[in-house]
Amino acid sequence: MPETGVPVVAGMYTETGRAETSGSSEAEAVHRILTSAGDTWAVVGLSTNTSRAAYGVAEVLRGFGKRVVPVHPSAETVNGERGYAKLADIPFAVDVVDVFVNSAVAGKVADEAVTAGAKAVWFQLEVVDGAAYERTRAAGLDMVMDRCPAIEIPRLGLG
Secondary structure, three states: OOOOOOOOOOOOEOOOOOEEEOOEEHHHHHHHHHHHOOOEEEEEOOOOOOOOHHHHHHHHHHHOOOEEEEEOOOOOOEOOEOOEOOHHHOOOOOOEEEEOOOHHHHHHHHHHHHHHOOOEEEEOOOOOOHHHHHHHHHOOOEEEOOOOHHHHHHHOOOO
């Protein structure tokens, strides 16, 4: 098992436990998503609850110049951005779907991101679904799992 506690699936993860994306490392996918996938991020699980990780990560993304659209069943407005109950309700293009739901339902969100025309899907720390990863990549989207943009932005010297 890699340090993430996620079992290694043959052909999907490197020895360090990070997934490979067709022909490029996950580190390259992380960089590409943060720098060139687009500036509109739907954050699934984002509400007005400031004690939740989704709220803090959304603040980092905003500081990094991203438009952050909340997606939460309560459809709350967060920091002036109207919220939507589900991805399909968003009436404009979304570039990246950042997923803060548990792994058991994350695959459904990834499928919805593909249907919505997103360019990339980002599963947050401890959100892992190998089958969803494979489906999303097969649909042509960049995807990373078990990572956090609030960690990756400064680590890559982007912030």
